[in-house]
Amino acid sequence: MRFRWLHWRHVIIIGLLVFTGLGLFLASWRSQLGSLFPAVQAVHEFGGILYGIALIGWGARFFPMAPGPYRPTYARWGYFWLISLVVTGAGLLVGPSWTRSIATVGHGMASLGFIIWALWHLITRIPFRKVRKPAPETGFGIRMSRRRFLRWALAGAAAIPAASALPTLLKMVGGRLMPSFTPTSEAGALPGFIPYTVTGTYPSIDRATYRLTLEGLGSTKSFSFAELAAEPSQIKIINFQCVTGWVVPHVSVRGIDLISWLQKYGFTGKAGQDWLTFYSGDGVYTENLSRDELIKTRPLLAYAFDDKPLAVSQGYPLRLLVPEMYGYKSIKWLVRIRVAPNTSVGYWEARGYPQNAAYGSYTGI
Ligand SMILES: Nc1nc2c(c(=O)[nH]1)N[C@H]1C(S)=C(S)[C@@H](COP(=O)(O)O)O[C@H]1N2
Ligand SMILES: [Mo]
Numbered sequence: 454m455r456f457r458w459l460h461w462r463h464v465i466i467i468g469l470l471v472f473t474g475l476g477l478f479l480a481s482w483r484s485q486l487g488s489l490f491p492a493v494q495a496v497h498e499f500g501g502i503l504y505g506i507a508l509i510g511w512g513a514r515f516f517p518m519a520p521g522p523y524r525p526t527y528a529r530w531g532y533f534w535l536i537s538l539v540v541t542g543a544g545l546l547v548g549p550s551w552t553r554s555i556a557t558v559g560h561g562m563a564s565l566g567f568i569i570w571a572l573w574h575l576i577t578r579i580p581f582r583k584v585r586k587p588a589p590e591t592g593f594g595i596r597m598s599r600r601r602f603l604r605w606a607l608a609g610a611a612a613i614p615a616a617s618a619l620p621t622l623l624k625m626v627g628g629r630l631m632p633s634f635t636p637t638s639e640a641g642a643l644p645g646f647i648p649y650t651v652t653g654t655y656p657s658i659d660r661a662t663y664r665l666t667l668e669g670l671g672s673t674k675s676f677s678f679a680e681l682a683a684e685p686s687q688i689k690i691i692n693f694q695c696v697t698g699w700v701v702p703h704v705s706v707r708g709i710d711l712i713s714w715l716q717k718y719g720f721t722g723k724a725g726q727d728w729l730t731f732y733s734g735d736g737v738y739t740e741n742l743s744r745d746e747l748i749k750t751r752p753l754l755a756y757a758f759d760d761k762p763l764a765v766s767q768g769y770p771l772r773l774l775v776p777e778m779y780g781y782k783s784i785k786w787l788v789r790i791r792v793a794p795n796t797s798v799g800y801w802e803a804r805g806y807p808q809n810a811a812y813g814s815y816t817g818i
Contacts (some may be wrong), residue, residue: 463516463561466504467535467571473497474564475618477700488813499544505539508532512803534570537563546702557645565622575608639766644760646693646699648766649780649798656734656786660770665754668718669726678770681754686711687782688760689753689776694812696779696801706774707760708753720792724747728796732772734786741796742782746809750775754787778810 476482476493486493491691507515516532541563570628640653642648666676686707693701712720720726722744729747731740742752755774756763763769768785775782781801799808808812 455806460516466500470497470500470504471568471571472614473500475614478622479618485745496541501542501686505543505594508535508539511560529700531567531574532654534563534567534693551675557559560649561622564618567740568618568622572608572615575611576605583643608698613724627634639764642764643701643704645699646767647695647699648764649695650735650766650785652735652737654735655765656736657765658734658770658786658788663770663788665787666789667715667792668732668789670715676716678756681709682756684714687753689774692812693774693780693783696806696810699802705759706753706755708755708759709753711752711773712747714754715792717759725794727794730791730793730796731784731787732789734788738784738800739797740782740784740799742775746778750777752783754778755783774796775810777812779806779812779814781806782810806818 460699473496475492476486477490477497516535538560541556541559545560635641639648657664660678663678665678667676667680669675686709688705691704691706693704715729727744729742729744730800731742732741742750752773752775754771755768756771759766763772768783768787771787773783773787781799
């Protein structure tokens, strides 16, 4: 009796964690969440932490090690995967980005392990009632009892969301274990990021000849990388989030405070200086910020992640980093800034994403 209650308590908690986890992980699920996203994230993170404390603190007294013939190895595997999820999950929330990248893969691997374990569990061990003797060795398909059929049906239903996560999980885990698996990840790129480029290539910019052009504040000015690097810089810790779903929390970004820098060259935000338009060295990508968005987000002209120069795929030598807005605002290979009373529609805005890219602003599909 006690075992049953214990068991179903875990089923409910784990089910909640799995579903909120899939909601955070799968782009297709996330896009449905919209402004619910922070709530789902909170449930997953706090729920995971509390569950983890209970699992580690009370161990086998809290976790249902069933009385019965299969207790030791079987239940311990379940416990093993759950502890792995808790440890890697905690690693996702704290620490420098290199440990978080390990934790990301680890959490993916543990999720894979746990999902497989849970499906196996559903198929073979659904404890509708206390098992008195080991199930008879019937070959599947030969004698399909009602109970066995029910098990398979339940497992099948649970497998649908789990299976929908498998390709992405496999790609992520496989991609990190065998970097060639994902052609997108570049050595030196900050882990956790998926490097995007709408042109299909990364422009190779020589830092020695690089120029950043500033238009609209008096005569057009242009700056070398060395001049920019001599400007006062600061580090911001940013939660980087792409509108398609992935998040890299606590990214350490070094750069120049854009507003202060612009002010040095005459930016006041008065009428006629309503918009900033940003242009990429890839020749295609553009972005913009209104004066209000600028003030609200205080972006950086960023040139280092974790105090190391940006990887080519991540915008070398300089990109914009807009805190609290979806990644598409953070234009890479930034080469030109225009201050003007008007702007042009940004690359992704023209394709249906909101001008107001503040986290939570996107609720479409
Ligand atoms: N020039 C340029 N900048 C860009 C993009 C791009 O395709 N080209 N993608 C944007 C999007 S959608 C995101 S999420 C981030 C991704 O940053 P990363 O490539 O460093 O992971 O860059 C943004 N800046
Ligand atoms: Mo993105």
